[in-house]
Amino acid sequence: MKKLPIVFRQIMLLLLITGIAACAGKDKQEKTPDRMTELLRQEILKVVTDTDRANEAAELTDMLRQAFAEAEKQYEKDFATFRSLNANYDASKDKFQAFFMNMNTQARARQARVLAIHTKMKTLITAEEWKQLSDVRKDALEVDLKQL
Amino acid sequence: MLIATLIALLFLGSGANFMLDGLDQTKDNVKHQISDDSVREAALVVVKRLEDTAKDYAKADGKDEKALLKLIQDFDSSAAEVKANMDASFQQRLAYQKEMIALRFELKDKLSREQWEKVFSKDTSTK
Numbered sequence: 001m002k003k004l005p006i007v008f009r010q011i012m013l014l015l016l017i018t019g020i021a022a023c024a025g026k027d028k029q030e031k032t033p034d035r036m037t038e039l040l041r042q043e044i045l046k047v048v049t050d051t052d053r054a055n056e057a058a059e060l061t062d063m064l065r066q067a068f069a070e071a072e073k074q075y076e077k078d079f080a081t082f083r084s085l086n087a088n089y090d091a092s093k094d095k096f097q098a099f100f101m102n103m104n105t106q107a108r109a110r111q112a113r114v115l116a117i118h119t120k121m122k123t124l125i126t127a128e129e130w131k132q133l134s135d136v137r138k139d140a141l142e143v144d145l146k147q148l
Numbered sequence: 149m150l151i152a153t154l155i156a157l158l159f160l161g162s163g164a165n166f167m168l169d170g171l172d173q174t175k176d177n178v179k180h181q182i183s184d185d186s187v188r189e190a191a192l193v194v195v196k197r198l199e200d201t202a203k204d205y206a207k208a209d210g211k212d213e214k215a216l217l218k219l220i221q222d223f224d225s226s227a228a229e230v231k232a233n234m235d236a237s238f239q240q241r242l243a244y245q246k247e248m249i250a251l252r253f254e255l256k257d258k259l260s261r262e263q264w265e266k267v268f269s270k271d272t273s274t275k
Binding site: 079082083086087089093096097100104107108111115118119122127130131134 | 227238
């Protein structure tokens with residue numbers, strides 16, 4: 001059986017750790033980052049009562065969604081490059097080092113971008129709302145269980 | 149928590165450990181494509197080290213994921229704390245990549261060009 005790429009296994013691991021896989025809603029086949037960012041956007045609009053702050057925080061989820069899309073595209077490209085490089089008997093160590101350096105540079109840039117989104121999010125959302133966003137997830141889980 | 153998970157995923161993405169993918173196939177190919185017993189056994193020893201290294205890294209990376217997730221979930225954690233976690237994880241990733249590259253070349257030293265192509269040919273490898 002074809003193995004899932006590590007990045008998707010990481011996603012599933014984190015979903016399991018946080019319990020989101022269980023509360024992703026009725027459509028159990030759609031647990032993609034796209035679906036998750038949309039779920040987060042909806043939660044923010046529900047929990048954050050101040051409209052301006054809610055809209056601004058919701059816009060940040062669009063930035064997260066974009067970061068995910070770019071990361072996925074980059075992953076596919078990196079994976080293909082790595083496989084091709086690895087299959088090449090004549091590929092030098094320098095080639096591998098250059099490949100990883102490029103991949104790591106992009107990963108670091110994305111981390112910095114996401115850290116900035118995270119920091120901005122915390123300036124828009126209060127500690128209580130942050131906690132409520134977690135509670136909303138628990139509530140959703142309870143609703144889902146009641147529907148069984 | 150959803151928000152923490154999304155952010156953690158983006159911190160961790162870009163296939164830090166995608167070298168683990170395909171190792172099972174590599175092992176199968178070595179077993180079935182290399183007819184010379186001594187070469188096959190020597191190659192399998194290196195493949196085992198590749199697997200062990202990748203699994204050890206995946207395990208350590210899993211701990212980092214949990215620590216990062218906890219930090220992101222905590223409203224009171226600072227950006228500096230999150231960044232420190234990411235930096236430590238990144239250093240671990242660099243060391244891992246270096247080790248895997250070294251082992252890849254060790255495996256290459258065990259195989260001829262023809263044997264290498266049998267093991268890593270596009271037709272026999274999977275994504």
